[in-house]
Amino acid sequence: MLWYLGRRLLQVIPVFIGATLLLYALVFLRPGDPVAALGGERGLPEAVQQQIRAQFHLDQPFFVQYLYFLKGIFTFDLGNTFTGRPVSEVVADALPITFQLAIMALLIETVFGIGFGLFAGLRKGKLFDSTVLVLSLLLIALPTFVTGLVLQIVVGVQLDWLPVTAGRDPDVVSLLMPAVVLATTSFAQILRLTRTSVIENVTADFVRTARAKGLSRGRVVNRHVLRNSLIPVVTFIGVDLGNLMTGSIVTEGIFNINGVGGTLFDAISRGESVTIVTMSTVIVLVYIVANLLVDLLYAVLDPRIRYA
Amino acid sequence: MTTTITLTDGSTEDAPVPAEKRDDSSPLLDIKDLRISFTTATGTVEAVRGVDLTVYPGQSVAIVGESGSGKSTTAHAIIDLLPGTGKVTGGSITFGGRELVGLKRREVEDLRGREIGLVPQDPMSNLNPVWRIGTQIDEALVANGFQGSKAERTARVAELLGEAGLPDAARRARQFPHEFSGGMRQRALIAIGLASRPKLLIADEPTSALDVTVQKKILDHLEGLTAELGTAVLFITHDLGLAAERAEHLVVMYKGKVVESGPALQILKDPQHEYTKRLVASAPSLASRRIQSAHARGTEAEDLLAEHADESATAAPDVVVAKDLTKVFHIRGSRPGAHTDFTAVDSIDFALPKGRTLALVGESGSGKSTAANMVLGLLEPTSGTVQFDGKDVATMSAKEQFALRRRVQPVFQNPYGSLDPTYSIFRSIEEPLALHRVGDRKSREKRVRELLDMVSLPQATMRRFPNELSGGQRQRIAIARALALKPEVLVLDEAVSALDVLVQAQILTLLNDLQAELGLSFLFITHDLAVVRQIADLVAVMKDGRIVEHATTDEVFDNPQQEYTRDLLAAIPGASLEIGA
Numbered sequence: 001m002l003w004y005l006g007r008r009l010l011q012v013i014p015v016f017i018g019a020t021l022l023l024y025a026l027v028f029l030r031p032g033d034p035v036a037a038l039g040g041e042r043g044l045p046e047a048v049q050q051q052i053r054a055q056f057h058l059d060q061p062f063f064v065q066y067l068y069f070l071k072g073i074f075t076f077d078l079g080n081t082f083t084g085r086p087v088s089e090v091v092a093d094a095l096p097i098t099f100q101l102a103i104m105a106l107l108i109e110t111v112f113g114i115g116f117g118l119f120a121g122l123r124k125g126k127l128f129d130s131t132v133l134v135l136s137l138l139l140i141a142l143p144t145f146v147t148g149l150v151l152q153i154v155v156g157v158q159l160d161w162l163p164v165t166a167g168r169d170p171d172v173v174s175l176l177m178p179a180v181v182l183a184t185t186s187f188a189q190i191l192r193l194t195r196t197s198v199i200e201n202v203t204a205d206f207v208r209t210a211r212a213k214g215l216s217r218g219r220v221v222n223r224h225v226l227r228n229s230l231i232p233v234v235t236f237i238g239v240d241l242g243n244l245m246t247g248s249i250v251t252e253g254i255f256n257i258n259g260v261g262g263t264l265f266d267a268i269s270r271g272e273s274v275t276i277v278t279m280s281t282v283i284v285l286v287y288i289v290a291n292l293l294v295d296l297l298y299a300v301l302d303p304r305i306r307y308a
Numbered sequence: 309m310t311t312t313i314t315l316t317d318g319s320t321e322d323a324p325v326p327a328e329k330r331d332d333s334s335p336l337l338d339i340k341d342l343r344i345s346f347t348t349a350t351g352t353v354e355a356v357r358g359v360d361l362t363v364y365p366g367q368s369v370a371i372v373g374e375s376g377s378g379k380s381t382t383a384h385a386i387i388d389l390l391p392g393t394g395k396v397t398g399g400s401i402t403f404g405g406r407e408l409v410g411l412k413r414r415e416v417e418d419l420r421g422r423e424i425g426l427v428p429q430d431p432m433s434n435l436n437p438v439w440r441i442g443t444q445i446d447e448a449l450v451a452n453g454f455q456g457s458k459a460e461r462t463a464r465v466a467e468l469l470g471e472a473g474l475p476d477a478a479r480r481a482r483q484f485p486h487e488f489s490g491g492m493r494q495r496a497l498i499a500i501g502l503a504s505r506p507k508l509l510i511a512d513e514p515t516s517a518l519d520v521t522v523q524k525k526i527l528d529h530l531e532g533l534t535a536e537l538g539t540a541v542l543f544i545t546h547d548l549g550l551a552a553e554r555a556e557h558l559v560v561m562y563k564g565k566v567v568e569s570g571p572a573l574q575i576l577k578d579p580q581h582e583y584t585k586r587l588v589a590s591a592p593s594l595a596s597r598r599i600q601s602a603h604a605r606g607t608e609a610e611d612l613l614a615e616h617a618d619e620s621a622t623a624a625p626d627v628v629v630a631k632d633l634t635k636v637f638h639i640r641g642s643r644p645g646a647h648t649d650f651t652a653v654d655s656i657d658f659a660l661p662k663g664r665t666l667a668l669v670g671e672s673g674s675g676k677s678t679a680a681n682m683v684l685g686l687l688e689p690t691s692g693t694v695q696f697d698g699k700d701v702a703t704m705s706a707k708e709q710f711a712l713r714r715r716v717q718p719v720f721q722n723p724y725g726s727l728d729p730t731y732s733i734f735r736s737i738e739e740p741l742a743l744h745r746v747g748d749r750k751s752r753e754k755r756v757r758e759l760l761d762m763v764s765l766p767q768a769t770m771r772r773f774p775n776e777l778s779g780g781q782r783q784r785i786a787i788a789r790a791l792a793l794k795p796e797v798l799v800l801d802e803a804v805s806a807l808d809v810l811v812q813a814q815i816l817t818l819l820n821d822l823q824a825e826l827g828l829s830f831l832f833i834t835h836d837l838a839v840v841r842q843i844a845d846l847v848a849v850m851k852d853g854r855i856v857e858h859a860t861t862d863e864v865f866d867n868p869q870q871e872y873t874r875d876l877l878a879a880i881p882g883a884s885l886e887i888g889a
Binding site: 204207208209210211212213214215216217219224227228301302303304 | 422435
């Protein structure tokens with residue numbers, strides 16, 4: 001077990017180097033000169049441009065720039081953005097909001113997805129099941145910006161139940177609607193996954209054995225159907241956590257949230273390589289850690305899996 | 309543990325209440341005119357059509373029949389565990405004088421486990437893989453109102469497991485199902501079934517998935533245990549020999565109806581119904597005493613027999629010779645670099661003479677399938693050689709090996725798994741022909757028709773798909789496919805183990821005929837000694853990767869040299885019965 005954990009953690013190193021190098025190269029290779037674009041229509045004087053280039057090491061070859069970036073990471077001094085704010089501060093501002101949003105969405109999609117999926121699976125072919133199946137298909141098909149805008153108009157404007165946008169320093173209530181929107185697609189997918197898995201397990205031999213033991217229906221479902229059905233669902237959730245982190249770009253745009261999505265979008269349009277790469281790397285790391293957690297959870301759910 | 313049980317004559321069909329012993333006792337379970345239907349897309353299918361069955365307290369009754377006869381359906385209806393759309397449409401089931409049909413869910417739940425226990429068929433799939441064994445037994449105790457603290461329950465669980473014959477029960481209870489062997493799991497399931505001391509135990513093919521020696525041990529144990537506890541047992545089985553050996557009273561079911569019932573020995577000695585007669589005639593465990601019956605099909609087969617008897621098996625030249633064959637698997641350990649070597653096959657020698665059948669016999673894990681895969685060239689030997697017509701397979705060029713595949717063809721155990729469900733039968737049989745570029749499309753089609761004739765299937769079958777065929781038909785297809793390239797050697801890996809007895813007998817007869825007709829040599833891999841006697845000329849008994857005994861079939865059966873072989877022979881169900889004596 002410890003060996004496995006150690007090996008998985010060691011894997012973070014090459015993934016980190018690979019991801020940062022690749023991202024850095026992509027930003028480096030993008031066309032256009034970000035410094036020249038800073039001045040807008042009028043442009044900046046050549047001397048100022050030179051000074052900015054020197055400040056951000058943009059006059060250096062690619063690998064030197066990359067090494068400066070690595071140095072910045074390990075000395076916790078990533079320098080400033082073009083606007084003068086420290087990069088670390090920008091990242092530290094954006095991350096918690098996105099993280100909160102992702103966790104809320106994750107909770108919503110898991111609780112409702114598994115709940116509805118279980119219920120539908122146990123009543124396969126009945127009215128509830130058929131309705132939920134069609135609706136979930138609809139939810140998967142709808143793009144985020146449609147559900148987002150519709151909810152804004154209906155729940156936010158017409159019913160006036162929840163704030164239309166989140167704005168700066170949002171609280172849980174104002175993040176509720178964005179979280180629901182973010183969770184929609186995954187909710188439908190988890191629902192369908194759970195349903196299929198439950199249907200499969202309900203007819204399993206060990207479930208019949210459990211019933212033959214004299215267990216009540218509730219206990220059979222809880223202990224023998226649900227737990228076994230969760231194994232594939234957990235795998236999906238692990239992959240999905242990464243999607244929630246990145247997939248929030250559109251949602252954050254709709255609800256005016258200053259999270260990872262918005263910041264990243266701004267940084268890309270300004271060509272601030274350090275901000276882009278740092279932000280993306282953090283997302284990559286979250287992804288790695290989330291999947292490690294899922295793999296460990298997997299072993300808890302299914303004792304047949306032992307990591308060595 | 310005492311395992312002896314007196315075979316008292318149970319009730320007969322006409323007089324359901326036996327004369328002496330049970331005068332005063334009323335039946336524990338009484339099924340009258342039971343009808344069960346399944347609703348399918350095409351309409352209602354009646355699976356059980358008017359079944360009568362009586363079990364007295366402490367009695368053991370066996371329902372015998374092939375798959376689809378409705379025997380399991382009947383048993384599951386008793387505790388309302390019918391699968392899918394199954395429904396009791398008529399008749400009554402009374403248990404201890406109480407009507408069970410139409411009980412409320414809660415009432416049935418109270419009955420299950422407490423009054424009627426179940427030992428299910430397949431130990432591999434009947435334990436939930438995610439819970440500890442002890443937890444799964446504990447559940448049964450809690451559900452059935454066991455009063456006691458957690459510590460008391462844990463102690464009781466260990467007691468029950470120990471009682472079911474599991475050594476070191478307290479430690480074992482903390483393990484998970486995947487850490488158990490099949491036999492151990494079945495013991496755990498028996499512990500679950502008997503946890504709350506039910507009055508009736510339904511044992512649904514409790515050991516059909518296990519090796520014969522394990523089967524015998526577990527059935528002996530179950531028999532002793534239920535006799536001690538006074539539990540009535542309702543056996544469900546397809547094996548007549550096993551049924552007769554384990555139950556006082558037999559009920560033979562065929563197509564949803566009871567065709568015959570009565571005391572076990574009486575039915576075996578003097579079967580009345582046509583179906584029962586066929587069943588008795590082809591039960592492999594019983595046929596082992598009358599081996600010739602399977603062979604004796606016309607004079608041609610008898611000639612073959614005579615020939616077998618006269619010639620010593622070594623007279624024919626050897627087609628396949630294995631010399632010092634060894635296979636070692638590396639098993640990954642818990643840490644990097646820590647691995648163990650597992651010797652699956654340990655320097656074995658055997659020779660398969662042309663036109664003969666060599667049976668490799670052993671329990672699961674004995675290395676017999678590994679050996680077969682090396683002969684087929686699917687696994688590379690760690691050391692030693694497989695020679696084909698005197699030529700070492702390992703030294704052959706890739707092209708020669710490809711050509712060799714034409715001459716050695718496999719038939720595997722599971723006909724459900726070995727045919728591609730998306731291929732039509734025609735495509736399945738034609739594939740090897742196309743692969744080896746034999747003939748053009750037209751001549752290949754002719755060959756497929758020929759092959760279907762050979763395995764006694766209508767030619768129209770070739771337009772159908774595997775899911776439309778029965779297990780026996782599928783195995784015929786698999787044989788036809790193996791024969792497509794006119795091979796000299798067939799490697800039959802448990803080729804009849806998954807089939808019902810009657811179908812099994814048919815396939816064995818077919819193989820026998822084909823061997824005589826085409827001069828094929830068979831390498832027959834099986835765990836079932838009863839089948840060996842029907843088909844093999846030579847036997848090699850394998851244990852732990854080694855061949856412990858290698859002789860002609862008659863020698864092995866009449867005069868086994870090794871203790872292990874004797875154990876295997878003794879474990880054949882029905883072996884202890886003297887029929888026709």
